[in-house]
Amino acid sequence: MTDTRQAVLRALADGPLSGPALAERLDVSRAAVWKHVEALRDEGFGIASTDAGYELTEIPEYGGDSVAFDLDAPFTVEYHDTVESTNDRARALATDGREDVVVLADRQVGGRGRRDRAWDSPSGGIWMSVVLRPDIPPARAPLLTLAMAVAVTDAAREHGVDATIKWPNDVLVSEVNEGTPDASSGGALVSDGKLSGILTEMEGEAGRVSWVVVGVGVNANVDPADLYEDATSLRNEAGPVERRAFVQRVLERFDDLRGDLERVLPAWRERTSTLGRRVRVHLPDGDLVGEAVDVTETGALVVDTGEERRVVHAGDCEHLRPV
Numbered sequence: 453m454t455d456t457r458q459a460v461l462r463a464l465a466d467g468p469l470s471g472p473a474l475a476e477r478l479d480v481s482r483a484a485v486w487k488h489v490e491a492l493r494d495e496g497f498g499i500a501s502t503d504a505g506y507e508l509t510e511i512p513e514y515g516g517d518s519v520a521f522d523l524d525a526p527f528t529v530e531y532h533d534t535v536e537s538t539n540d541r542a543r544a545l546a547t548d549g550r551e552d553v554v555v556l557a558d559r560q561v562g563g564r565g566r567r568d569r570a571w572d573s574p575s576g577g578i579w580m581s582v583v584l585r586p587d588i589p590p591a592r593a594p595l596l597t598l599a600m601a602v603a604v605t606d607a608a609r610e611h612g613v614d615a616t617i618k619w620p621n622d623v624l625v626s627e628v629n630e631g632t633p634d635a636s637s638g639g640a641l642v643s644d645g646k647l648s649g650i651l652t653e654m655e656g657e658a659g660r661v662s663w664v665v666v667g668v669g670v671n672a673n674v675d676p677a678d679l680y681e682d683a684t685s686l687r688n689e690a691g692p693v694e695r696r697a698f699v700q701r702v703l704e705r706f707d708d709l710r711g712d713l714e715r716v717l718p719a720w721r722e723r724t725s726t727l728g729r730r731v732r733v734h735l736p737d738g739d740l741v742g743e744a745v746d747v748t749e750t751g752a753l754v755v756d757t758g759e760e761r762r763v764v765h766a767g768d769c770e771h772l773r774p775v
């Protein structure tokens with residue numbers, strides 16, 4: 453993606469323009485205009501040559517230029533049809549000193565989840581990682597993860613999916629089963645479908661964050677059968693989604709929240725289905741079962757076991773049925 457290609461798109465968004473008029477507006481040669489138009493056509497943009505000049509007729513459903521066009525947030529977008537892991541690529545960019553870059557892919561072949569798990573990332577999903585250099589202490593970095601969970605939840609709801617956040621940052625679609633509890637799952641809610649997960653990685657020194665990579669996977673236009681157990685997808689819940697618009701919505705909302713981290717926790721609390729719920733949190737020293745009663749200022753979960761209140765900073769959380 454180049455700035456000139458974005459400038460061509462912006463110019464054509466206002467209506468048809470002739471080659472010479474475009475060249476003059478962008479201060480480039482007519483040959484350069486032609487080259488950029490061809491590159492955009494190759495990327496799937498419909499650009500018709502009409503009597504009135506070049507006319508923008510179609511924007512592709514996904515891709516770097518497609519997402520960057522009209523995006524109301526200050527991110528550069530780097531797109532890959534296939535990549536090992538967008539987080540790996542984003543880490544390399546972060547190490548090179550880059551900032552506010554979004555690495556986006558249609559498919560990952562080495563997608564990574566939390567706790568060293570693999571993350572199924574077939575074509576049709578949204579696999580993206582955002583490179584940030586926030587001026588915050590490391591203790592506040594988890595708020596960026598929570599902000600991304602809020603952003604994805606809002607975009608999913610706009611698509612008509614009744615999404616909520618499970619602590620700390622899974623976006624779920626929950627259905628409470630009526631009838632007999634499912635004994636095989638130890639009383640867990642068996643119909644939580646996971647729509648999205650987030651893997652945040654960071655580096656810091658001297659009490660400040662150097663860089664943060666927030667990697668988010670959204671099961672968009674994919675078949676849950678091609679994913680891990682208990683997964684669902686936007687398409688499965690509410691029909692196919694236009695990924696370009698979805699990603700734009702997520703990035704714009706995320707950009708809004710990262711600018712004022714004080715707003716993140718209240719927004720997260722409004723959207724979580726974990727607080728007030730019986731939970732089981734898997735910790736290195738064993739399972740913790742109790743009621744999730746609060747989150748701290750840095751996003752840690754407070755669990756009331758009946759005997760004590762424990763503050764949990766990280767761990768897999770499972771929603772349980774009420775006793």
Ligand code: BTN
Nearest residue numbers: 537539563564565566649667669
């Ligand atoms: C989880 O375990 O819930 C977190 C999953 C995070 C997956 C995303 S997909 C985009 C980015 N690249 C990766 O390799 N992982 C994250």
